[in-house]
Amino acid sequence: MSGNNLAEPLHAYFNDPLEADPVVIVGNGPVGIKAAQLLVAKSQDSKIVIFGEEREAPYNRVQLSQYLAGKVSEAELDNPLKIEDHSRVEQKLGHKIIAVDRQLKTVTDDQGNVTPYSKLILATGSQPVVPAIANVDLEGVYTFRTLNDTKSLINERSSASKLYVIGSGPLGLETAVAMKQPNNEVKLEVRSNLLNRDLGEQAQEVLSDYVKASGIEIVHHNPLAAIIGDSHIEQIELQNGERIDCDCLIICAGVKPSTFLAEKIGLETRKGIVVDEKMRTSDPDVYAIGECCEFDDMTFGIVSPGFSQAKTCVEHITGNFHSYFNENIHVQVKFNDYTTGYFGELLAEGSLNYTYVNRLKGVYRKLVVKNNLLIGAIIIGNWDEENEIKIAVKQKKKLTEKALREFEITGLIHQKPKQKLVEHLPRDYIVCLCEGVTRGELSRAITSGCRTVESLGEKTCAGTVCGSCKPMLMNLLDAPAPNLVMRHQKSILSASILSIILIIATVFFQPLSIAESVQFSWHIEKLWFDNFWKQVSGYSLLGLCVFASALAIRKRFKKFRVGHVDSWRYAHSIVGILALVMLMVHTGMRLGDNLNFALMAVFLGATLTGSLVGVFMARNHHWSDFKLRKHRLWWSRIHHTLLWMLPPLLGFHILSVYYF
Template identity: 45%
Template sequence: MIIGAGPTGVKAANQLLKKSDELIVKIFNGEPAAPYNRAQLSYYLAGDVGLAELDNHLPAQSDRLFEFDCCRIEHVDTDAKIVLDQYGHEHGYDKLIIATGSLVTPPSIAGNDKSGVYCFRSLSDAQALLKRREDSQNVFVIGSGPLGIETALAMKTLKNRVFLQVRNSLFARDLDANAKGVLADYIRSNGVEIIDDAAVQRIHGNGRVNGVLLTDGRELAIDTVIMCTGVSPFKQLASDAGIDVARGILVDDFMRTNCDGVYAVGECAEHNGVTHGLISPGYEQAEVCVNHIVAAPTTYSGRKGELQFKFRDFSSHLLGDTNEQNRQVLVYKNTLKNVYRKLVLDGRCLVGAVIIGEWDEAGRVASCIAKRKKLSRSATRLFLERGKLWNDEQLSILEQPEEYIVCLCKNVTRGEVSECMKKGFRTLPALGQELEAGITCGSCQPLLSAMLKEPRPNLIMRHYRAIFWASVFSVLVIAITFFAPKLPFERSVQFAFQFEKIWYGSIYKQTTGYILLALIALSGALSLRKRWKILTLGNLDNWRFAHTILGLVALVALIVHTGFRLGENLSFVLMVVFLLATLTGSLVGVFMSRNHHWTDLKLTQYRAWWSRVHYGLLWLLPALLSFHIVSSYYFS
């Protein structure tokens, strides 16, 4: 019998049915909804996954599985080995697994009982927030762990403001200032405002939230407050049954409690003084528990505090032991790419890592940490120089070594996925059912899709059609500028206006030149929007759209300014650099706007290459423009 149909309880049920042909499994779900994947609720809130994708897989047909949905267990009698449900029915058991999870522990804030204050823990919470998301104008999220960050990003729309209060630390307490800075830049670039110098003292409103008072005296107009604070193990049911508890339900290395035949796994369990708020340790505990029940015992030795969060194309991980005391620490940072990586070495053995931003070697790093592999001196040099540990060409997932970890949540390796595929499991649901890969946070699904050679569409960028056609038109204009003949001079003075005045007349030439300079400066605002913390206005896709349109208008202004004349000497260099910078930017626009259609994994590499060339050419423009302006006035 299993009490609790969260991810850990479902994992235990699946393992029992898989490892035994005789056991009958009863699983009790206290929630009204069928078992669902709690780890993907923030993606559901953001609209990235649908309700059907939250389904937590239980065998569709099994005469040995009995599900009791919307049926809460009220009492456990460990002597008689029976449980009592909320309807007064008794159920007997031989072995009992308690997987009741944890409860939200909101901070004690005056006014937290008002309408408009939400906790975010269950599917019903997510559905309520999903309705609120479109109507809310000002959202305040309390709690800056993985769930708080994901919730703040998910609640952000074009029409609202979202504030994220950093109560103790951003993401994790072990994060240093540089790592926090990179992560904070990413959060702000998505339009979320971070408040890290004050906390909520009081929630205002006459029955319904209309504002918050901060500890520094500031008052903010707020209509929605979301509590994403800590959780505490749900242990009351076990405590009332006479099972030993402390912070959580006390268990040994086999996940047994002090009562015969009773086990506890997941967030409600406490092993060697440690409780976990993550799913992956719960999966391991469920497997250890089931192994003991089916008389194939293995032991649970505990896990270091691993932590991760992922939102769309950005992820962060804390892996292994990140304690730096008396250890060597290697750091690589690239703020332009929103990347921060820190490796912790015990001697030369890799024992921990902090990863902020995407890293294609993360799975391999996790494998090395698990095995305490030694890093060569060449690997450490490469890491400090380029942020990589292996000097390989960009390997596809199929070319990675067998020990490469594809699913960090479940520690599923590339070799295990390959073996499972050979047995005929060749769809994402089938791999999820067999290996539990890709069904927790979902971040490894693109890798699994690549192994299955099954394209997985990317997220759609706002204004993608307009950006695509504007980028294509820009490429055409650039081609015309390079190859079109110069516009001719008027052959007769009888015309009221001679067009050559635009190209050689002082006033006209200066006017078109300064208009072009202003357009170039405005188009550079996108770069400032990405990197300046104070610039958080609007969604980044809107800025990209404006950047694209400004670039196209600047091209038209350039034609008016030059009449398709490329110039000579340094003017020619300036012209070519500007056109190439615009060309590479247009190609980046084409790639980004069609990203959800083109699912080849190499496309991100192409886009990254064109982006680097684009940035390099843009760095040349200020110096060339300055020289061009000075020389124009000097020789005029």
């Protein structure tokens, strides 16, 4: 690239705007659209023509997995040009560029139209890596790259029963979790490591726990060898010869830069289209940005470097000679309710690692520090300080030895577990890392009339790329984030309501009556008066109470962490019903006196508050009001307090029965 001559800046072409040829952008993905917006902002007279191969209007590819998961609507994917003067920009949808004449400086699309250019920007993105396997073109075999791909997968999710996902990178993980439904089976092929081999063994284990708890089976080190079927996929065969029934195969095995057009017109390519620090290709009037380019022997499979490259490219075209440099990697996986990502340098020479692990809560946190400067981080599991950590990595913030030691104990940097309100953060605090939007810019937008996340996005672009900052936008707007749907929520709701009915029956109904007839040799009152049956029901009740405590044990001790916590909650609610029935048998629905009354009141109170917590948790995704969620917290605290009172009361009760 050192042989390139300095390209003449764009303003030299626009002495007479009516005569100037436009800047042509090939590719209308997020990076191409960003370049067009910057050109309009930086040059008063520039004309721009954008070619998009797909017929759909520009959309945000980064959030396709969120659309697949049902977390964003199709309308929220829209990525229109955010400019005031649209007269200078022409968008050509469904027009694929098939030829470029670098001598005449023209491009030709697949409909025969020839368009001249003053500067050409290639933002052709990347394409899926598809394994060289026979039958990969059968029906039921998909890649996941476009909006049409996403719509096809949404249709498959409702009909396919046995799905197999290839690829354990961010897209593969997001796809597997999004495709999982209660009535289907999803297997995820992992050739080496989940997400990134640099995460380390402990991080891999914690992330694997979450994937498995989501109902997804992980297939390790046994890659796909064959696809079997006539017109539609029926089975797959793995490397060890095992055959698996499969009616939907999704290939998320990575991407490679789209270099076909660049190669065809004679530009220098290796892994991608080779560019210099100004984003110029081997032709000084042709630029390449985003996932299609290669700079300093690196290619880029994420969008944020593409935005910086677009800025560098436009700065150079408009006569401001800004140089691009490789930035820290910032990768985030967007699961339903689980934060996962890594940022900055993970394996820097001379760096020290500080880790915090809590597998019980599904949390792994790692800080990479060099000379007391934070240069990298791994986050698996939710962390209130996540955004602060991202910014600290970007700014290489200095951390004290005391803070790092405390982090290894508590998992926190600032020792403030309560989330800070966004409105109290400094005005220059960066809320949206993808677009570099600060808290001050967002506050000004709110003051000017923006009252929703969508309108804030339109005004500032915050939250329009990866979407990970949307909870902070909601915090700033004082709008509650949507709650998550709990597993078995209908069953837990039913069990909780049944428990409340049984409690009401125990308290307000008449005690079970004593049989008056002497014609039967066995009477029901023996259950609560006969010493033997009294002990049977009493110890059965005690056993059920001990079994119900398994949920608390599961939460607090790693070795008991088997299965998903929602399944344990379901079992806990069923055991609660059985315990109530046994209590009714043991007491004959009599509340008792003195110590017995106190024990009965505490037991019923604990069961009632637990049932109310179950109702709140089962309906959590329908209630977004903060006060309702606070009610659940208070009922939980009362429930736990009453449960701690049960063991001593039970002990006194058993002692009094046997002693007296």
